[in-house]
Amino acid sequence: xxxxxxxxxxxxxxxxxxxxxxxxxxxxxxxxxxxxxxxxxxxxxxxxxxxxxxxxxxxxxxxxxxxxxxxxxxxxxxxxxxxxxxxxxxxxxxxxxxxxxxxxxxxxxxxxxxxxxxxxxxxxxxxxxxxxxxxxxxxxxxxxxxxxxxxxxxxxxxxxxxxxxxxxxxxxxxxxxxxxxxxxxxxxxxxxxxxxxxxxxxxxxxxxxxxxxxxxxxxxxxxxxxxxxxxxxxxxxxxxxxxxxxxxxxxxxxxxxxxxxxxxxxxxxxxxxxxxxxxxxxxxxxxxxxxxxxxxxxxxxxxxxxxxxxxxxxxxxxxxxxxxxxxxxxxxxxxxxxxxxxxxxxxxxxxxxxxxxxxxxxxxxxxxxxxxxxxxxxxxxxxxxxxxxxxxxxxxxxxxxxxxxxxxxxxxxxxxxxxxxxxxxxxxxxxxxxxxxxxxxxxxxxx
Amino acid sequence: xxxxxxxxxxxxxxxxxxxxxxxxxxxxxxxxxxxxxxxxxxxxxxxxxxxxxxxxxxxxxxxxxxxxxxxxxxxxxxxxxxxxxxxxxxxxxxxxxxxxxxxxxxxxxxxxxxxxxxxxxxxxxxxxxxxxxxxxxxxxxxxxxxxxxxxxxxxxxxxxxxxxxxxxxxxxxxxxxxxxxxxxxxxxxxxxxxxxxxxxxxxxxxxxxxxxxxxxxxxxxxxxxxxxxxxxxxxxxxxxxxxxxxxxxxxxxxxxxxxxxxxxxxxxxxxxxxxxxxxxxxxxxxxxxxxxxxxxxxxxxxxxxxxxxxxxxxxxxxxxxxxxxxxxxxxxxxxxxxxxxxxxxxxxxxxxxxxxxxxxxxxxxxxxxxxxxxxxxxxxxxxxxxxxxxxxxxxxxxxxxxxxxxxxxxxxxxxxxxxxxxxxxxxxxxxxxxxxxxxxxxxxxxx
Numbered sequence: 001x002x003x004x005x006x007x008x009x010x011x012x013x014x015x016x017x018x019x020x021x022x023x024x025x026x027x028x029x030x031x032x033x034x035x036x037x038x039x040x041x042x043x044x045x046x047x048x049x050x051x052x053x054x055x056x057x058x059x060x061x062x063x064x065x066x067x068x069x070x071x072x073x074x075x076x077x078x079x080x081x082x083x084x085x086x087x088x089x090x091x092x093x094x095x096x097x098x099x100x101x102x103x104x105x106x107x108x109x110x111x112x113x114x115x116x117x118x119x120x121x122x123x124x125x126x127x128x129x130x131x132x133x134x135x136x137x138x139x140x141x142x143x144x145x146x147x148x149x150x151x152x153x154x155x156x157x158x159x160x161x162x163x164x165x166x167x168x169x170x171x172x173x174x175x176x177x178x179x180x181x182x183x184x185x186x187x188x189x190x191x192x193x194x195x196x197x198x199x200x201x202x203x204x205x206x207x208x209x210x211x212x213x214x215x216x217x218x219x220x221x222x223x224x225x226x227x228x229x230x231x232x233x234x235x236x237x238x239x240x241x242x243x244x245x246x247x248x249x250x251x252x253x254x255x256x257x258x259x260x261x262x263x264x265x266x267x268x269x270x271x272x273x274x275x276x277x278x279x280x281x282x283x284x285x286x287x288x289x290x291x292x293x294x295x296x297x298x299x300x301x302x303x304x305x306x307x308x309x310x311x312x313x314x315x316x317x318x319x320x321x322x323x324x325x326x327x328x329x330x331x332x333x334x335x336x337x338x339x340x341x342x343x344x345x346x347x348x349x350x351x352x353x354x355x356x357x358x359x360x361x362x363x364x365x366x367x368x369x370x371x372x373x374x375x376x377x378x379x380x381x382x383x384x385x386x387x388x389x390x391x392x393x394x395x396x397x398x399x400x401x402x403x404x405x406x407x408x409x410x411x412x413x414x415x416x417x418x419x420x421x422x423x424x425x426x427x428x429x430x431x432x433x434x435x436x437x438x439x440x441x442x443x444x445x446x447x
Numbered sequence: 448x449x450x451x452x453x454x455x456x457x458x459x460x461x462x463x464x465x466x467x468x469x470x471x472x473x474x475x476x477x478x479x480x481x482x483x484x485x486x487x488x489x490x491x492x493x494x495x496x497x498x499x500x501x502x503x504x505x506x507x508x509x510x511x512x513x514x515x516x517x518x519x520x521x522x523x524x525x526x527x528x529x530x531x532x533x534x535x536x537x538x539x540x541x542x543x544x545x546x547x548x549x550x551x552x553x554x555x556x557x558x559x560x561x562x563x564x565x566x567x568x569x570x571x572x573x574x575x576x577x578x579x580x581x582x583x584x585x586x587x588x589x590x591x592x593x594x595x596x597x598x599x600x601x602x603x604x605x606x607x608x609x610x611x612x613x614x615x616x617x618x619x620x621x622x623x624x625x626x627x628x629x630x631x632x633x634x635x636x637x638x639x640x641x642x643x644x645x646x647x648x649x650x651x652x653x654x655x656x657x658x659x660x661x662x663x664x665x666x667x668x669x670x671x672x673x674x675x676x677x678x679x680x681x682x683x684x685x686x687x688x689x690x691x692x693x694x695x696x697x698x699x700x701x702x703x704x705x706x707x708x709x710x711x712x713x714x715x716x717x718x719x720x721x722x723x724x725x726x727x728x729x730x731x732x733x734x735x736x737x738x739x740x741x742x743x744x745x746x747x748x749x750x751x752x753x754x755x756x757x758x759x760x761x762x763x764x765x766x767x768x769x770x771x772x773x774x775x776x777x778x779x780x781x782x783x784x785x786x787x788x789x790x791x792x793x794x795x796x797x798x799x800x801x802x803x804x805x806x807x808x809x810x811x812x813x814x815x816x817x818x819x820x821x822x823x824x825x826x827x828x829x830x831x832x833x834x835x836x837x838x839x840x841x842x843x844x845x846x847x848x849x850x851x852x853x854x855x856x857x858x859x860x861x862x863x864x865x866x867x868x869x870x871x872x873x874x875x876x877x878x879x880x881x882x883x884x885x886x887x888x889x890x891x892x893x894x
Contacts, residue, residue, distance in 0.1 A: 096678055096786035119684060141627035152625055155602065168870045176782035177814035178599055178851035180588035180638045181866050182893060183875045187634035191627045208684045231543055237566060237655045280727035335623035339543035367624035404625035419628050423615045428630045430881040434874060446629060 001056045005038060005080070008048050012039035012086070023081045026066040026073050027128075028411055029329070034061065034075035041086045043161060043169050043200040049082065050198070051167035053440045061442050062194035064104065064136030067128040069331060070409025072140060072193045077444050084135050087200060090114055098206045099158065099175055104135020104199050121209040123150035126405065127319075135199050141191030143405030145273075148366030149241040150207075152405065154190040161201035162189055165436035175203050188431070193407050194442040196435040210275035213241075214285055217300040217311040218292055219266035223247040223349070223361065226268040227342040229295035230365055233272065234338070236291045238284055242273035243366030244315055247345065249352075250362040253321040254314045261313055263298055270296075270365070271315055318362055325358050326375040330388045332412075334395040335369045335404035347394050348372055355387045356380075369404035392418065408446045416447070448503045452485065452527070455495050459486035459533070470528045473513040473520050474575075475858055476776075481508065481522035488533045490608060490616050490647035496529065497645070498614035500887045508889050509641035511551065511583025514575040516778060517856025519587060519640045524891050531582050534647060537561055545653045546605065546622055551582020551646045568656040570597035573852065574766075582646050588638030590852030592720075595813030596688040597654075599852065601637040608648035609636060612883035622650050635878070640854050641889040643882040657722040660688075661732055662755040664747040665739055666713035670694040670796070670808065673715040674789040676742035677812055680719065681785070683738045685731055689720035690813030691762055694792065696799075697809040700768040701761045708760055710745055717743075717812070718762055720755075765809055772805050775823040777835045779859075781842040782816045782851035794841050795819055802834045803827075816851035839865065855893045863894070 005013045014020060014037040024031045035058075040046045053060045059079025066073050075081055088105035095118055102111060109130040115122045125144035126137060136142070138160070143152040159173030173179065173186035189196055220226045223245070230243050246254065248267040255262045263269075274284040285301060292299060302308040322329070336344050345361055348370075352359030357380060363371035372391055376384040392402050392415055402415050417425065429447055432439070452460050461467060461484040472478045482505075487493045500507045506526025513520050522528055535552035542565055549558060556577035562569045572591035573584060583589070585607070590599040606620030620626065620633035636643055667673045670692070677690050693701065695714040702709045710716075721731040732748060739746060749755040769776070783791050792808055795817075799806030804827060810818035819838055823831040839849050839862060849862050864872065876894055879886070 094784070094786065095682065097784040098681065099784065141631075143625050147625060151602070154631070155598070164870070164874075170868060170870050170874070172871060174782070174848045175784050175846040176816075176848050176851065178590050178594060178782050178811075178816050179848040180852060180854045181848055181850050182855070182863065182871070183643075183878055184588075184601070184634045184638055185871065185874065187631045191631055196630075208681065208686050211684065234545065234655065235542065237658065239655050276723065277727045277730045279730050280724045283724050283726050335621070335625050337541070337544040337546065337622050339541065364625075369623075369625050399622045401621045401623050401626040401628055403628050404623065405627060407627045408629070416629065421617060423611070423617050424619060424629070424632065427611075427617070427632065427881060431630055431878060434877040434881060 001052065001058060002036065004052055005036065005049065008045055009038055009040065014039065023063065023083065026071060027069045028071040028409065030071050030074060032075045034081040035078050037081045037083060039083050039086050043163055046082065046163045046198050046200060047167040047169055050163055050165060053080065054166055054438060057438060057440065059443050060440055062139070062198045064133035065107070065131055067132040067136065068140060068409055069406050070411045072407060072409035072445055076410055082198060084133065093118055093120070095120065097175070100204045100206055102134055102202050102204065104133060104202065106134050108132055108134050108137055115206055116209055119209050120206040122156065122204065122206055124153045124156060134202060138190050138199060138202060139192065139194050140407045141405065143364065143369060145242040145244055145364055147364060147369065148243055149239060154187055156205045157186055157190050157202060158205050159203035160186055160189060160199055162197035162199050164197045165438065165441045173203065177205065191407065193409065193445050195432060195445055196441065212278040212281040213273060213275040213308065214281050214301065214303045215308040215311045216272040216285070216288060218270040218272070218296040219263035219298045220268040220270060220296045223268045223345045224342045225295055226270040227345055227365065229270055229292055231338060232291050233288060236287060238288055238291065240272045240366060241275045242271065244271040245362055245365035246314060246318065247361040249358055249360040250318055253325055253360065254317050256324065257317050257321050258313060261310070266297055269314060271311065322360055322373055322375060326377050328376040328378060328381055328384060330374040330384050332372045332388065332392065332402065333369060333404050333406045334372060334392070334400055334402055335367065336395060336398050336400035338368050340398040340400065341365065341368060344394065344398060348391055351387050351390050355383045357384055357387055359387070410444055413447065448499065448505060449483065451499055452483065452496065455492055456485055456487065461486070470510065470530070473518060474516045475518040475521070475856065477518050477521060479522045481528040482525050484528045484530060486530050486533050490610055493529065493610045493645050493647060494614045494616055497610055497612060500527065501613055501885055504885060504887065506890050507887055509586065509645045511580035512554070512578055514579040514583065515587060515856055516853050517858045519854060519856035519892055523857055529645060531580065540565055540567070542567065547651045547653055549581055549649050549651065551580060551649065553581050555579055555581050555584055562653055563656055566656050567653040569603065569651065569653055571600045571603060581649060585637050585646060585649060586639065586641050587854045588852065590811065590816060592689040592691055592811055594811060594816065595690055596686060601634055603652045604633055604637050604649060605652050606650035607633055607636060607646055609644035609646050611644045612885065612888045620650065624652065638854065640856065640892050642879060642892055643888065659725040659728040660720060660722040660755065661728050661748065661750045662758045663719040663735060664758040665717040665719070665743040666710035666745045667715040667717060667743045670715045670792045671789045672742055673717040674792055674812065676717055676739055678785060679738050680735060683734060685735055685738065687719045687813060688722045689718065691718040692809055692812035693761060693765065694808040696805055696807040697765055700772055700807065701764050703771065704764050704768050705760060708757065713744055716761060718758065769807055769820055769822060773822040773824050775825060775828060775831060777821040777831050779819045779835065779839065779849065780816060780851050780853045781819060781839070781847055781849055782814070783842060783845050783847040785815050787845040787847065788812065788815060791841065791845060795838055798834050798837050802830045804831055804834055806834070857891055860894065
């Protein structure tokens with residue numbers, strides 16, 4: 001097997017332990033050394049590799065930039081990591097068709113900038129966008145703050161080329177805005193975490209860039225009030241592009257890194273963004289101020305880029321700030337119906353108190369997608385797991401879902417039967433068999 | 448079999464020929480008398496019926512209001528038509544969650560109005576919306592004029608309950624805005640034309656209702672100019688909610704019904720709609736007028752409802768107007784990348800001239816979704832089929848798709864291998880087998 005892979009890939013086949021190490025980790029707390037790494041440059045090479053994997057029965061783990069938080073791009077069963085980073089061309093950005101054609105290894109930030117230079121907009125903005133790839137975003141169905149108004153990655157995938165486990169290069173979907181010919185395989189691949197095929201080309205939908213943007217930072221007395229304030233915004237018929245929350249725990253963690261910028265007494269921060277035509281944004285801002293006048297301790301508004309960046313600083317520092325609290329972290333990205341948010345946020349706080357653990361809630365309040373981070377010292381791991389279990393049960397009892405944008409990988413497999421019925425799980429497994437009868441593509445992930 | 452069905456359904460099992468007749472037609476030119484019709488009232492009855500169908504091996508054809516143009520709800524292989532019209536409750540419209548829960552038999556227009564009364568908006572607006580059901584819209588992945596800005600039906604389906612061919616009631620998807628737990632079965636069901644399961648409940652996403660709307664009617668010298676004018680609108684960064692086209696043939700047909708309202712010399716009509724906050728719409732209108740000043744013979748603007756309705760009259764009369772031209776009609780709903788529209792519209796015209804047939808092009812220019820109607824006398828049917836073939840080949844050669852919102856049913860099955868590769872077709876057939884191993888659900892459709 002190694003000999004044939006060397007023939008296909010030459011120097012782009014890595015076997016040295018020091019080379020493999022870089023591919024043994026992702027953004028989860030786990031690491032597994034793969035047996036080898038392939039750095040193909042096109043779909044044909046990938047097809048050859050997969051045909052070989054099929055014959056010789058070895059696992060193939062597709063990988064973008066390795067930013068998954070769930071172990072989705074790790075090799076817990078060994079096998080060959082297939083890096084897509086060398087398929088990294090922006091092939092086309094078409095201003096008339098409002099369509100882009102890209103390879104999966106393009107970094108999302110690079111793509112977003114290339115599109116914006118032409119006055120267009122690709123909205124999905126996962127927190128990792130500067131260092132994650134567009135292929136990884138599609139494979140995991142990534143979201144981001146702008147999901148509230150603009151939807152997630154899946155809403156921008158029109159068509160894709162993929163290599164199936166049996167080594168065939170197929171094209172699904174289309175280059176057009178609409179299409180209903182046959183089953184929707186595009187959205188089956190999107191979010192399938194590399195278990196159904198290797199994406200080698202993407203046709204993405206673009207929209208015109210909104211000319212104006214503004215940010216509101218609302219400092220509040222409590223997390224519940226932040227959730228209520230956001231519901232009032234929606235009731236007023238306003239539809240922000242973004243509504244991000246930092247709860248009291250998150251806010252005080254950030255305060256340690258960023259003293260001056262944080263309101264000294266606030267227990268929660270709500271960040272709202274509005275975008276659109278200049279006059280629309282002005283109208284939205286004045287309407288939002290009126291609506292929010294009964295909430296909050298202080299309201300800051302920024303319309304220019306520098307000022308907006310300043311208001312966003314607290315949000316951007318959450319990850320490094322939380323890391324300082326405790327070495328252990330169980331991170332979930334649950335989603336709840338918006339009406340259940342105030343109650344859920346209180347519940348998460350109480351669970352923290354019950355187990356004597358720090359539970360920080362933050363993230364995309366706007367679409368109900370809350371990042372719940374349970375932080376713990378090594379000796380408290382089992383308590384943390386119990387606390388997580390209670391929180392996930394609460395989410396499901398509130399008609400929520402256990403993952404809004406990170407996916408399952410192998411770290412959350414155990415929770416799948418909590419959310420999906422045995423019948424649905426069986427259908428999904430049978431679909432997996434259709435695409436990958438020998439289970440060579442990212443085995444042990446999702447299921 | 449009939450005895451058991453009578454037991455399950457009582458008087459809601461129809462066998463009399465005069466009853467069956469109503470279920471023998473849809474909006475396609477075909478008709479087939481089913482062997483019987485079931486009028487179940489809930490998912491449990493449907494599960495019982497499907498388990499029986501599985502045992503006794505008879506076809507089951509799910510049916511909404513029978514407005515498919517492709518024969519999707521007909522019974523060409525006989526069997527039992529399963530009407531969903533008695534599952535017709537709007538179960539919930541939740542203003543905080545921006546979510547509605549409905550049964551499939553609700554008429555889309557009724558649902559849209561119920562939602563709008565609460566200040567919310569369900570954008571999908573297939574031409575049939577007053578007399579088609581929401582379940583049928585989802586099953587066929589229906590579109591509509593507002594698809595340009597708001598996407599199609601599939602973009603509003605968050606979750607669904609369905610009965611599988613083996614009689615299990617399953618729930619896929621979620622009630623939340625986001626979710627990436629397991630494979631996306633929701634979008635596999637959406638557009639699958641009743642071949643994978645019977646949808647019995649839908650969780651739909653709503654958005655706030657845009658407070659203001661305005662219509663522009665631009666009368667032009669030629670169809671190509673209309674297509675170019677629309678591309679200029681996009682280049683100016685404007686994003687209308689709707690951009691509908693009537694070409695010269697369509698316009699002159701409508702003129703026969705609606706003399707006074709039609710510009711006497713215009714050869715094409717472009718209808719643009721803008722919506723949003725009041726000031727946003729005002730800004731868009733003034734920007735659009737500037738952009739369109741080099742195009743067109745006359746530009747009408749309407750902001751109040753009555754005036755807007757008047758501008759839309761021509762669009763609404765297309766179907767009855769075209770019916771008067773010739774008794775035969777081959778209708779396709781092709782989609783092209785926007786940049787290919789001017790050339791395609793010229794091509795369709797030339798094909799009409801070549802075969803001496805009337806070819807009318809109209810519809811959703813905005814997302815490239817053109818309705819191409821070839822009108823013919825009985826004796827010209829084979830010529831019409833040849834013309835259609837050339838047009839569909841042109842669409843595919845232009846990176847287009849043969850159906851944007853109507854689907855395949857059985858009238859377009861023959862064209863599927865033109866668009867989909869054998870590998871992709873095989874994957875789709877295997878997915879069908881996963882969900883419906885005995886091929887009892889709407890057999891002979893799509894494939």
